[in-house]
Amino acid sequence: MRFDLQIIASWIEPGTRVIDLGCGEGELLKYLINHKNVTGSGIEHNESRVTLCIEKGLSVLQGDINEEVLDYPDNAFDYVILSQTLQQVYEPDTMIRSMLRIAKKGIVSFPNFSHWRCRLQLLSSGYAPVTRQLPYEWYNTPNIRVITIKDFRKFIHEVGFNILKEVAINTQSEDRYGKAINFLRNLRATYGIFLIGNGK
Numbered sequence: 782m783r784f785d786l787q788i789i790a791s792w793i794e795p796g797t798r799v800i801d802l803g804c805g806e807g808e809l810l811k812y813l814i815n816h817k818n819v820t821g822s823g824i825e826h827n828e829s830r831v832t833l834c835i836e837k838g839l840s841v842l843q844g845d846i847n848e849e850v851l852d853y854p855d856n857a858f859d860y861v862i863l864s865q866t867l868q869q870v871y872e873p874d875t876m877i878r879s880m881l882r883i884a885k886k887g888i889v890s891f892p893n894f895s896h897w898r899c900r901l902q903l904l905s906s907g908y909a910p911v912t913r914q915l916p917y918e919w920y921n922t923p924n925i926r927v928i929t930i931k932d933f934r935k936f937i938h939e940v941g942f943n944i945l946k947e948v949a950i951n952t953q954s955e956d957r958y959g960k961a962i963n964f965l966r967n968l969r970a971t972y973g974i975f976l977i978g979n980g981k
Contacts, residue, residue: 782808784952784959785890785972789862792888792946792976793817797859800824800884802846803866807834810841824849847871850879858884865972867891868926874940881942881979890974893949895929895967912971930966930973937977946976 782790786809793799795817801810804823807830813819823841825831834841842849846863847870861884863876868891870876880887898912930949937944949970952959962970 782812783957785950785974786812786864788948788950788974789864789888789890790817793819793860795819798857798884799860799862800853800858801862801864802850802880803863803869804830804834804839804841805864806830807837807839807841809862809864810834810839811837814839847876850876850883853883855882856885860884860886860888862888864888864890865892868928870926873926873936877937877940877942877977881977885978886945887977888974889933889977890972891928891933893930893967893970893973894927895931896971897968900968928973930970933973933975937975942977942979944975945978948974950974 790809790812793813797819799813799819799821801821801823804810804825807823810821810823814821821840823834823839824844824846825834825841826843826845828843831841831843846866861880863880867873867876867889877887896912902908902911934944949962949966950959950972951962951969952971
C-alpha cells in the first residue's frame with residue numbers, strides 16, 4: 782500500500798464508519814475493512830476502477846463525488862477520506878464543508894506543489910513542473926488546483942475548521958515507502974496529509 786495510505790490507515794479508529802471519496806481501485810478501503818474492521822464504502826468516478834472495487838467485494842458507487850456526497854445525511858460516518866483528489870475538485874470549500882457535514886472527521890492528502898523540485902523546475906526551465914507526484918503536462922492534467930501545505934493550513938482556518946493532526950511526507954519507490962518531514966515541510970515534502978474536524 783502507498784506510504785500516504787499507510788499513514789491515513791493508522792489514523793482510523795477500529796470499528797468506525799468510513800467513506801472514501803475518489804477511492805480508486807479500493808486499496809485503502811479493502812485494508813481498512815480487513816485490518817480495522819470498519820464499515821466502509823466509497824465513491825469513484827472511473828467505471829473500470831469501480832468494477833475492480835466491486836470484484837474485491839467493496840461497496841463502491843460510481844459517480845461524481847461533488848454530487849453524490851450531497852445525498853448522505855449529517856454524521857453518517859466517523860471519517861471521510863479525500864486522498865490525492867482535492868486538487869481535482871472545482872469548489873474545495875464546498876467539498877470540505879460537505880465532508881465535515883457527513884462525518885465527524887475528514888482526512889485530506891494532496892501533492893505539495895511547493896516542493897523544491899517543483900520550484901526548481903519552474904525557476905530553471907520556465908515550464909510548469911512535471912514530477913512523479915504531478916506527472917502531467919499543464920494541458921492534459923486532471924488537476925485544476927495547485928496546493929501547498931501552507932496554503933491548505935491557511936485555507937482550513939479561513940473556512941472555520943480545525944486541523945487535528947498533520948504530517949508532511951517524502952516518498953520513494955513509486956510512493957510505497959517514505960518518511961515524515963519535520964523541518965522545512967513546505968519546501969521538502971512531496972505530500973501533505975491532514976486530519977480535520979469542525980471543533981465541536
